Amino acid sequence: MLPVQTPQTTYHTLEEIRQRKDELLAQMQTDNKQFSAVWNEIFVKREDSTRHDFIAGVVNNTVTVIDLFLLYRKVKKNYGGLVNLFSRKKR
Numbered sequence: 001m002l003p004v005q006t007p008q009t010t011y012h013t014l015e016e017i018r019q020r021k022d023e024l025l026a027q028m029q030t031d032n033k034q035f036s037a038v039w040n041e042i043f044v045k046r047e048d049s050t051r052h053d054f055i056a057g058v059v060n061n062t063v064t065v066i067d068l069f070l071l072y073r074k075v076k077k078n079y080g081g082l083v084n085l086f087s088r089k090k091r
Contacts, residue, residue, distance in 0.1 A: 011017045
C-alpha cells in the first residue's frame, strides 16, 4: 500500500489547484504503469512443462506434506498441540 501524503501547501488561485491536479494525475499514471508492470511479472504464463517437471513437482509436494505431518506429530507429542505450544501456562 502506498503511503498517504497530506498536503503541506495552501493554494490561493485556481491555477495553482489545476497545476497540482495535473501533477497528481501524472503521478497516478506513472504509478499505474509501475503497478501494471509488476502485476504482469507476477502472473507471467509458464511454459509448457514436461512430464519430468510434473513428476518432480509431485514428488516435491509429497515430501513437503510428509515433512509437515511429521512436524505436527512431534509438536503434538511434546507439547500437546499448537495451542499449548504458545500458551503461557507451564505443564
